[in-house]
């Protein structure tokens with residue numbers, strides 16, 4: 001059985017994991033209501049920050065902005081805006097960054113982005129745009145040195161990277177350009193992450209490499225999506241969802257247990273910060289955080 005007891009052993013063991021949450025901007029009013037219910041449920045867990053994604057090709061630019069601004073206005077959360085180089089000139093991207101800065105945003109997750117013609121096709125940068133993610137990081141830091149920049153990292157290597165060394169060269173370039181933290185692509189086998197961390201540290205890259213954790217509440221759909229981005233879905237994980245296609249309740253319980261176990265094992269290895277891909281749902285992430293010992297702030301203060 002998966003051990004999900006919060007660790008207390010070891011004099012240097014941190015007491016509780018630190019967390020952040022990722023959301024995507026809603027498309028409809030119903031999705032908007034759902035997102036805000038989710039935010040209200042998760043905010044008391046006191047995340048370090050919450051991030052909002054930027055749709056492929058900048059398709060959600062306004063919705064990402066609106067969600068971030070509403071977070072600033074209505075919550076105490078520290079929002080981080082995702083931004084990609086795709087389909088926009090430097091001037092346009094600089095304007096987006098300036099708008100965020102004017103609104104009070106001080107954290108951007110800077111990405112190259114997927115090719116406009118789809119994952120698996122060659123990436124063609126906008127002729128007047130930022131050509132690479134390190135260029136985007138440098139551009140943001142040059143304009144606003146007080147914006148903290150997070151970037152991506154790929155424990156299983158980005159599918160376009162020639163090899164791990166080339167992939168880590170890009171991470172190094174992003175760090176040299178001013179990135180303060182990397183958040184990983186989702187992974188399910190902790191060995192990928194731990195080996196990747198060894199490779200990164202062997203290159204003297206010292207920024208936090210925060211594991212990206214995705215509870216698989218809709219296993220089949222999620223598997224299709226993540227395998228396209230180069231993430232391995234191990235057989236043992238698929239087997240846990242065997243026979244549950246028409247049993248959403250059990251799937252949820254399994255997904256929460258598996259993700260809590262994954263985090264717990266990493267925590268025991270000394271990893272103390274986690275980024276949750278919430279898919280705009282509160283229930284699984286709330287449960288996982290609870291299993292890890294994290295309680296809503298008001299409950300803690302009242303205790």
Ligand code: FAD
Pocket residue numbers: 052053054055056057082083084109110111112113114115123132133134151152153158160161162166167168170171183184185186212
């Ligand atoms: P980079 O880190 O710049 O590059 C990844 C690897 O590919 C590097 O090894 C690099 O050397 C190599 N590479 C890059 N370009 C080339 C090339 N032309 N030829 C050969 N090798 C190349 N996407 C969105 O659209 N919106 C989001 O909000 C979003 N958020 C994300 C958040 C996280 C934490 C992660 C991990 C990914 C996110 N993505 C998002 C997906 C991301 O845009 C894609 O994975 C994209 O393909 C790579 O962008 P990057 O910044 O990670 O790439």
